[in-house]
Amino acid sequence: MESAKVIDFQSLTENVGRFSLRNKTFLIPEMNRIGAHLLAATFRGFGIDAKVMDTYKGLDLGKEYTSGKECYPCQITTGDILYFMKKEEERLGDAFNPQDYVYFMPESDGPCRFGMYNKYQRIVLDSFSELNGVKIGSLTTRDGYSLAGIIEKGRVRDLRKAAYFSMVVADILDRLLWRIRPYEKESGMADDFIERSMHVMEDTFETYGANKDFDKILDKLDEIIEEGKTIIDSNIPPKPLIGMVGEIYLRTHVHANQDLIRVLERYGAEVVNASVSEWMNYTAYDRLRDARIGFRLNLKQLRLGPMMEHLRKLLGFGGDLFYQEFRQKQIYKRVRSLIDLAEDHKVADLENILKEEDLFCFDVGTEACLSIAGIVEYARQGYNGVVNVYPFTCMPSMTTSAIVKPLMNELRVPYLDTPYDSGFQPGREAATRTFMYQAYQHFKRHGRKKRTITPSQRNQISTS
């Protein structure tokens, strides 16, 4: 790839945004592996050629085309897209056409740098004469990640529903992995099983997602869970339970966080990570909250036009949130009747926790809202320790750390900050082991969050 000299800043508005995905290859970065694959499968079910790009193989390119001041996820994803394009050029030769691709990089309008990744990556792509035709497909939290304009109008709502469904199912598969791996009969069984299950669910979403045949998808999920349960060795006693929060990319990208969950498991933990759907629910909740505030303000001032505009938003975001929470609850209820996976937090409950404890405010925004309240919730539920995972210098995560550290000291719940960049911190292993030692002491003194007995376990008990 050859770097060009001239940068066209108009490109930041013209070539970043929502574009039709028809007859394009839609490139999805791999953040959470299962989530990315199920999302791509869902898009394929709608007739869109969606692909998950390999991740972390292009990290050297990412570092070469960033200054070092960017957030680590920006470096990784910059590397991912450049590496993919380099390989496509090699594969296709003269047939390579940059206009065939739309690269997916969403954004947020919060006070941190996530709103700038796609602009920055636009400048990088435009600096290569052969890549300036690659569009960046961006969804934004400003409109609650609306999908309008990327496929035919009549199918947008169905795509949104199926995409959300795929995210919840991906969360469940992740939680299933973390539930069974610490107790597996033989090392490696759980990983192999979940990888296989992910591919089964990809096929299932591709076949049934577009028709919203969600029962068929859940039937398949039931089968997977029943098989997953057979991997658990019932002779292994419960282990200390560790809750995880933090920046969404780092805590779900196993290469970026140096496979922290596995490391914690190696030192005796069972881990529950915050979900990806929680972030989706948060964006809808936050927009709804803004619309409610705007509506009240304009009502007081009797400004009819803006008032109606806020009312329209209120109904739209309210409907999205209601649907998402209803679906999520329905799926978890069904799954939890088979296995005791951790439930997800409701965003309104998290906001209430922040208000009750007077710790932080949703007006400030960012993932700190979820992380701070999530940590308090873990502590209240009897988790034996909490880990905050984030990119080095991540603003919301450092805010979280500053607020919860003294609180965790007071509550005497072990707490660990784990900031990451591409380097390997020499003290990380020792810090993790010390944390797990503390978590184990907490576990010995207080026990751990009680497992829910599932209906099928209850039946087994009563018939034995």
Ligand code: SF4
């Ligand atoms: S959340 Fe953290 S890592 Fe992500 S853009 Fe903001 S500051 Fe950077």
